[in-house]
Amino acid sequence: MDEMDLMKKLRDVPSPDAEAYDRARTALQAAMAEPGSTVVRPKRWMSWPKVSAAAVGAAAVAVAVVMATTSGTTPAGPSDAGRSEAAPQAVVESPLVKLASEVKAAGTLPGDASLIIGTKPAPDGTPYVYYTVYSDRGQIFKGDSPKTLASSVAKNDDQAMPFDAKVMAAARLAADGDVEKARTAMVTPAGNALGLGLSPAEADKAWADAQAEMAEEFRKIGKQVPAPRPRPTGKELENLINNHLWSNSTYALFVGAANTDVRAGVLKLLATIKEVTVAEAEAGGKRVLNLSASPDILGGDASTVLTLDFDNGLPISNEIFPAKDSKTPSKHAIVTYRSSRVTLADVAAGKI
DSSP: OOHHHHHGGGTTSSSOSHHHHHHHHHHHHHHHHOTTOOOOOOOOOOOGGGSOHHHHHHHHHHHHHHHHHTSOSSOOOHHHHTSGGGSOOOOTTOHHHHHHHHHHHHOOOSSSEEEEEEEEEOTTSSEEEEEEEEETTSOEEEESSHHHHHHHHHTTOOOOOHHHHHHHHHHHHHHTTOHHHHHHHHHOTTOOTTOTTSOHHHHHHHHHHHHHHHHHHHHHTTOOOOOOOOOOOHHHHHHHHHHHHHHHHHHHHHHHTTSHHHHHHHHHHHTTOTTEEEEEEEETTEEEEEEEEOGGGTTTSEEEEEEEETTTOOEEEEEEEEOTTOSSOOOOEEEEEEEEEEOHHHHHTTOO
């Protein structure tokens, strides 16, 4: 079974592209190995040939629940979110906010869709190139070559899921100015297991219900059910919130970067994470912005540097660095990106 056939087994799971699946599968593995943990492992690259199609489908279903409970896909209840460490950070001083305003003011280039060409290391170390098109109407088409991408568009093989619509809507909301509301929406596209906006009692119930759902999914795939654990609070809570604000925002960027509103909104949202540092640098003869995310918000096993074009905010690369003190450090990896505006008609005709 080739990679594209395998990924088609994941249609019923949010964000079923190759990169998002890697994140999700790693979260499931972490939950199985460390049932007492409440943090998510950073992104790794799975070895697809070692996993059967049936196992992938079952694991993916469980992942959707695990990410809502173990890795903090959802934020915390008001008793925790109201604390200073969980509150949205000021964004006015970040160069990302200035860049977002410039991106928004520049307007949208011609075309009706965003094309992202990503290159990452395959399990055997060779480059794996994948293509993603996000249309202005919210459709998502994928392929592992211009030919398979063209076929996907021509057949209207729209792979967008509700999760995609939610994160893109959150990005657009941030671009339009309501960053605080957009921040909540970007952290909660898969549910509210941690009870944001609920009373303490309601938040505890939401957490318990989510754990019960997760336990059922573990039983379905024949895995040991993790022991129940209390709802995260304090710094642990903040890290979970930031983890998924980063993960979901960058997911939106890596799918729809050439869409002006999506890109501008993601820039504003990333600016609210205090653990993310922004530095100007030079790469390949051009000015760039390096966004560094600490191990605190990546599960402790790695840090990452997201490199953006200084002038337009388009993603250039995302580099993972293993955490030296981790018992299970992630492998070093670099994903590179090329973004452009296209028309669906041109893509269907193989003109990209």
